[in-house]
Amino acid sequence: MNRKHITRFDYLLILYFFTFLLSPSFAQKVTIPIATADHMFLLQTDNQNRLRTVYFGKPIENESEWESVSSLSKYDENNSGIYNNAYTPAGTWNLSDPAIQVKHADGNTSLELKYVSHKQEQLDGNVTLINILLKDPVYPFEVNLYYKVWKNENLVEQWVAIKHNESNPVLLQKYASANLFFSNKDFYLTSFQGEYLKEMQPIENKLEQGIKTIDSKLGTRAMLMQTPNFMISFGHPASETEGTVLLGQLAWSGSFKLDFEIDSNKNLRLITGINPFASEYSLAPNKTFTTPSLIYALSNNGVGEASRNLQDWARKYRVLDGQGERLTLLNNWEATYFDFNENKIVGLFKGAKDIGVDLFLLDDGWFGNKYPRNNDDAGLGDWQENKKKLPHGIGYLVKEAKKEGVKFGIWIEPEMVNPKSELYEKHLDWVIRQPQRPEIYYRNQMVLDLTNPEVQDFVFGIVDDLFVKNPELAFIKWDCNAVIFNAYSEYLHKQGIPQSNLYVDYVKGLYSVLERLRAKYPKVPMMLCSGGGGRADYEFLKYFTEFWPSDDTEPLERIFLQWNYSYFFPSITTDNHVTDWGKQPLKFRVDVASMGKLGFDIVTDHLSPKDRIFCKQAISNYQTFKNIVWHGNQYRLVDPYKNDIASIMYVTKDKSRAVVFNYLVNNRFNITATKRPVVFNGLDKNKKYSIKEINLYPDIPSTLEQNKVYSGDFLMKAGYNPDVNLKRTSVILEINEVK
Structure with a gap:
């Protein structure tokens, strides 16, 4: 183009063109x-x-x-x-x-x-x-x-x-x-x-x-x-x-x-x-x-x-130690509630060893002196051993448990305070409460203000002090039974920080405490608990090895609860305890609790001779298949919401072993519940497998043909009938590859 023929209009046109090319609307x-x-x-x-x-x-x-x-x-x-x-x-x-x-x-x-x-x-x-x-x-x-x-x-x-x-x-x-x-x-x-x-x-x-x-x-x-x-x-x-x-x-x-x-x-x-x-x-x-x-x-x-x-x-x-092991335990809560003393607790250790669990867990009620923790309306916040109940302290219990061959764990609820406590009297400014309003309690307690670094230090110190004094302490159950009412932080007020930061900074303060604890005690197992469950997520499970799904331990209801939790959490994280809730036989209760981390909340001295034999054998069996449940692939085979039975299967990664749990969940009309076979999943169609019923109650033989060999193809197409009925309400099948 001849330069002398470029007009002012031409310059404007060229400028517009390049501006258009570089504009966001033309950008690639x-x-x-x-x-x-x-x-x-x-x-x-x-x-x-x-x-x-x-x-x-x-x-x-x-x-x-x-x-x-x-x-x-x-x-x-x-x-x-x-x-x-x-x-x-x-x-x-x-x-x-x-x-x-x-x-x-x-x-x-x-x-x-x-x-x-x-x-x-x-x-x-x-x-x-x-x-x-x-x-x-x-x-x-x-x-x-x-x-x-x-x-x-x-x-x-x-x-x-x-x-x-x-x-x-x-x-x-x-x-x-x-x-x-x-x-x-x-x-x-x-x-x-x-x-x-x-x-x-x-x-x-x-x-x-x-x-x-x-x-x-x-x-x-x-x-x-x-x-x-x-x-x-x-x-x-x-x-x-x-x-x-x-x-x-x-x-x-x-x-x-x-x-x-x-x-x-x-x-x-x-x-x-x-x-x-x-x-x-x-x-x-x-x-x-x-x-x-x-x-x-x-x-x-x-x-x-x-x-x-x-x-x-x-x-x-x-999950913390998600590919590791877990401890089976005996908890005293439903055996004693708040009514115990040192001798009664030590007397439970022998029963824990006798049935074959790894650990004894001392639950709520062990602390408080001016306001002793004899029920749930006093003592929270005062984390010193109650001298009347435990005159020789926690250290004595740790040693006595060790003598019986079991480890020792303890319950705490460090985020909370009872108004009837020395902590409340000394540090009212540490409590989340509206100073101009009547206090509102949830289970007779209130929440400590974890936005406050002093309170964070206090909560850290509760756990740290337990471990410093008792280095062989093997387990923590961390509870939380209150929600936040009358939300107000004295600390935020003094710092000139808006009160609307409270709900967020409370949780972040708790995470800060847990970070410190795990930096110092990286491997100690800790259970996350909350009145009736309701406290489990994948931020918390960075710091906890497991959680308590619900206070509802009735085994029939637990089948449905554990089914629903299994959509989101692996079995290794769910604590399932055998208790006296419900009308189901002991075998049914133990079988249901074995679909996760097994525990017991029973008085072993109250077991009949056959129940005791069964518990010992069931725990021994559990030791052989627990890693399949914890680390294997889970398959929900028969939905209890739509059928008379529930069936859940766990298979090892190499497809060489499996365990299948089958339960009767509805007996209104059908004496024989499993009219149809249960179709398995997750096996290798080209492998051969034997099937054996385990966790049989003493003197009650299986109705199933033992150790017959089937192909994986057959079991995943035709299936297998576990023969669940009114006389056989719970059936566990062990599947092993035959080479």
């Missing part, structure tokens, strides 16, 4: 895969540089085609904002429910988040960490989206880190952990509701347009009435062996909120995180707020595969 799309072995999310920037979820399904293998996915869907967004935003902000373009809502230091409530960059780190051959940086173009405010992907387990852990550099604190009004989007047709949600003694009751609903909310405002725990565990099935109701399924859990030990929204286009938006109720969080400049994780396992082959993926991941990567 950035596509980010979040991919496991069998599933893929595709995140992609749009022409405004906002990050969207444009695909969920089986992996698209050709990377060159990823960019084309977003053009396949045609939605009108003019009236609603963007439904498929990867992390939806409030106050600007968006009109749907946000994942994050803030009030800036200057009082402005608008937020925009634009893609800046991302990086991917391959942690090993199986694990990938993806970090996506989003920034507000006006305010110095940023959000980092994290996705940790376990390829082989088809599992994703997702969380968010929020930071700003404004002149003063920013108020986080909502701060979700994840904002997922699914464009599949028809969604079915299974949530798990409950109450004391009725935890983890499943409810399945087809999601319709609008928002379905599952939440908790309890403060100290998550799972008592509603739980942070959920199941989504795509296209049709959940099936054990068929269909696309997502099993999820918010790994947070306090108040939570899960929102399942079917939008106007009948897609699903899932926003999960800490419950923002009464929890607007004041975030100081240059401080980072990290949300809890949303953890979810995916499967194209039904709920069973998804739960096995989740259980495998938990054992390998999350």
